[in-house]
Amino acid sequence: MRTLILLATLLAGATAQAQQVNGAEIYKSSCAMCHQDQGQGAAGVAPPLKGSHWGKLSRVPGYAPGVLLAGMHGPISTDEGTFNGVMPTQNRLTDGEIAAVANYLVHDLAGHKDAPAATADEVATLRAKPLSVAQWRAVRKQALAK
Numbered sequence: 001m002r003t004l005i006l007l008a009t010l011l012a013g014a015t016a017q018a019q020q021v022n023g024a025e026i027y028k029s030s031c032a033m034c035h036q037d038q039g040q041g042a043a044g045v046a047p048p049l050k051g052s053h054w055g056k057l058s059r060v061p062g063y064a065p066g067v068l069l070a071g072m073h074g075p076i077s078t079d080e081g082t083f084n085g086v087m088p089t090q091n092r093l094t095d096g097e098i099a100a101v102a103n104y105l106v107h108d109l110a111g112h113k114d115a116p117a118a119t120a121d122e123v124a125t126l127r128a129k130p131l132s133v134a135q136w137r138a139v140r141k142q143a144l145a146k
């Protein structure tokens, strides 16, 4: 009996969580104030989350979720010029929320529907063994140099 109740509680929790996770909604509430509603970015505020560089960044495993966990700072070049701001870590979001918003970014804002999707499990692994901002910057540089 106890096992059944536990199972029912777990299932209810899992369903509630799956229903809550909507990448577009998370983007609207957590990202659009800086990156703007269509991910176009704004000069002096935040870089665009679309453009030719996302052709490559979209295919780097863990890049978007990794930046969300680590945050970002230091100069980065985009189709809209160079940005040099500070993005605070988004690590208050759950693993599922980070995966969902990263997939919304890559598939919808950047428009690369064929890019591999991030999963909550992958985000959990990144969270357990985080890379630093400097390491993600090196990954970005290497991906864009190819």
Ligand code: HEC
Pocket (backbone or CB within 6 Å): 026, 027, 030, 031, 032, 033, 034, 035, 045, 046, 047, 048, 049, 057, 063, 064, 067, 068, 072, 073, 074, 075, 076, 078, 083, 084, 085, 086, 087, 088, 090, 101, 102, 105, 140
């Ligand atoms: C307070 C403003 C702010 C918020 C909120 C914010 N960002 Fe950022 N984001 C930035 C800035 C500024 C940079 C660039 C930092 C730099 O110049 O190095 C950035 C960089 C990024 C990058 C790296 C871009 C690239 O070309 O490599 C990604 C990906 C990203 N943000 C996604 C998101 C997502 C998704 C959210 C919401 C969960 C979010 N950001 C929330 C300000 C913000």
